Amino acid sequence: MNKPVCFIDTDSAGKLCVQQSALEILEKIHKPVVVVAVVGLYRTGKSYLMNRLAGKQTGFALGSTIESKTKGIWMWCVPHPTKAGITLVLLDTEGLEDVDKGDPKHDTNIFSLAVLLSSTLVYNSRGTIDNKAVMELQYVTVLSECIKVKSSDEDAEDSSEFVKFFPSFIWAVRDFTLELKINGKDVTEDEYLEFALKLKHGNLKILQNIIFNNSSTTITNIKTTSILGHLAKTYVDTISSGAxxxxxxxxxxxxxxxxxxxxxxxxxxxxxxxxxLKDSFPLEQKDVSSEHQHLSSMATQVFMKRSFKDTDGKYLKSLEENIIKLFDGYLCQNEKSSKKRCEEILSSLSAPVMEKLEQGFYAKPGGYDLFCTDLENIVKKYNSQAKKEVKAEEVLEEFLKQKSVDSKAILQADKKLTEKEKKIKEEKEKAAFLGQKIKAGEEKQRQLKEKMEAERQSNEERMRQMKDKMDEELRLQKEEAERAMNSKLREQADLQEKGFKEKADRMSQEIEEFRRKSTEAESNKAREFAAILENSDRRHEEFMAMMMQQHREHMMAMQKPDPHASICRIM
Structure with missing residues (x-):
């Protein structure tokens, strides 16, 4: 993006709305994303700060008067300055506590959206960190009233739930005028912040919802710009409805x-x-199967990259089943194309014989042997030209079956042969035709086995990719739980250090309960993954069983001779 665009605005009725043009921009970006939002009082230089983060001197609107320039939330997507392949989405929010606003809830809604949509939240202020500055963070203290983690009321007051989704929090103090000293001793910025936020009896609420350990994601796993756009639409519609x-x-x-x-x-x-690939049909089945395996792997990779909490494997199953259907369809199209080419080859090769039949050339003594010789030449040339066609044997079987009518008529009309010789030749014809029928059936079975092997390998590749993704999701879940646990442990240690023993003791039970829930969640996740793999294996086994049943049916059909078949010695 060359410049920022309005992401969330206020319509004529005063309700928040997401700009469609911004959603269209997000849909076109196909990279992992980090979302940084800045909030703070109006006229504190938020837009200037965001321009610097974007590496630009201009972009977000800057103002030189006491009026707020930024309205709603503006968005700027730029390449991440230090992480290759990552898109940095900067969200510049409307200044808080602007006296010109008519709706007192507007600021809370803007702040809530910034929290919900960002992976890093920057609170921008001027001057020093004093009681007034801290009190201006009132929006954080009422988050539990403005945002629900779960649809039920269960654990509604559990701060650990907020820890899981609350973005990394950075307090940027602008135009700081005091020396970084405590009791005459030089201190770092972090030490000053800890001192400024030190818990005091009866004055400040526990700031557990204000500063959490650094985190790059929220509970909603905003990992792509498309998810960011959809979430923004969902949240804004919900807020606008009054919920x-x-x-x-x-x-x-x-x-x-x-x-x-x-x-x-x-x-x-x-x-x-x-x-x-279809443009090159007909092809050998192994070529179609090879490309199927390659593209199936690519399709699974694309799916895995975008899929989002497919905990029961429902959508992976949908992808798998649709690919198998498509594969069957392309195999069918390849077979139709092959059949057409084989029929064209036979039509061209048999044209002279057909002309002789019409002229009655074979209706004479010795005509049967002449017919058989011409037919053998057709088959020989055909096998040479159509040897790689998937329908070569089947089309030849059908062709010889059609010609058996002419063969029988010529055999019976041949005055040169005795009845005994005709009987012998007829038996040989039936045996030869049965041999071709078996050959066609064996080729069909070979292709069926080739298809089964291609699907087996495709399934193995799907399962490998699924397991890799599951392992990664489980790792991220553990890290998320560890971050939340470490935050609570640090908070408890701080309470003990500052003399709040009773509160620290109460937190011990909370920590143990959180640890129990985290362990249970990990176990549930592992069981979900195991169930997905098991279900996929079962579907694959069912598919293979269906293929084997087809194989058995073909084998049984091959064993049934055609009593009406008759053909010349073509083997």
Whole structure:
């Protein structure tokens, strides 16, 4: 983006709304994302700070009067300055406590959206960190009233739930005028902040919802710009309706939207590649199967990259089943193309014989042997020209079956042969035709086994990619739980150090309960993953069983001779 655009605005009725043009921009970006939002009082230089973060001198609107220049939330997507392949999304928010605003809830809504949509939240202020500055963070203290973590009231007051989704918090103090000294001793910026936020009896609330340990993601796992856009739309619509935005409900909505899109993108990759391959049909089945395996792997990669909390493997199953259907369709198209080419070859090669039949050339003594010789030459040339065609044997079987009518008529009309010789030749013809029928059946079985092997390898690749993603998700879940636990432990240690023993003791029970829930969540996640793999293996086994049943049916059909078949000695 060359410049920022308005992301969330206020409509004529005074309600927040997401700009469609901004959503379209986010849909076009296909990279991992880090979202940084800045909040703070109006006219404190937030836009200037964001321009610096973007590496630009201009961009977000700057003002030189006491009026707030930024309205709503503005967005600027730029390459991350230190992380290759990452998109940095900067969100500049409308200044808080602007006296010109008519709706007192507007500031709270803007602040809530900044928290919900960012992975790092920058609180911008001027001067020093004093009681007034801290009190201006009132928006943090009422977050539990403005944001719900779960759709039910269970654990509504559990601060650990907020720890899981609250973004990294940075307090940027601008135009700081005091020396960094405490009791005459030089201190660092962090030490000064700790001193300024030191808990005092009866004065300040516990700031557990203000500063948490650094985190790059929220509970909603905003990892792509498309998810950011969908979440913004969900949250803004909820707030505009007068309801309290709920992370759990938003995640459920994102699961449907993102996973359906992930399946669609995966299928597009597969189908696009197979459509290009179709231009070269007919091909040997091994070539079609090889490309199928390659594209199936690519489709799965695309799906895995975008899929979002597919905890029961429902959407992976949808992708898998649709790819198998498409693969069957392309195999069928390849077979039709092959059949057409084989029929064209036979039609060209048999044209002289057909002309002789019409002229009655074989209706004479010795005509049967002449017919058989001409037919043998056709088959020999055909096998040379169509040897790599998937329908070569089947089309030849059908061709010889059609010609058996002419063969029988010529054999019976041949005056040169005795009845005994005709009987012997007829038996030989039946044996030869049965041999071709078996040959066609064996080729079909070979192709069926080739298809089964291709699907087996594709399934193994899907399972490998799924396991890698599951392992990564489990690792991130553990890290998230560890961050929340460390935050609580630090808070408890600080309480003990400052003499708040009773509160510190109460936190011990809270920490143990949090540890129990984290362990249980990890176990549940592991069981979910195991169930997904098991279900996929079962589907694969069912698919293989269906293929084997087809194999057995073909074998039984091959063993049934055609009593009406008759053909010349073509072997």
């Amino acid at each position: 309290v935005p709920c992370l759990e409900n938003a995640v459920i909505a994102m699961v449907i939207i993102e996973n359906e899109a992930a399946v669609k993108e995966g299928l597009q990759v597969y189908q696009s590649g197979m459509e290009k």
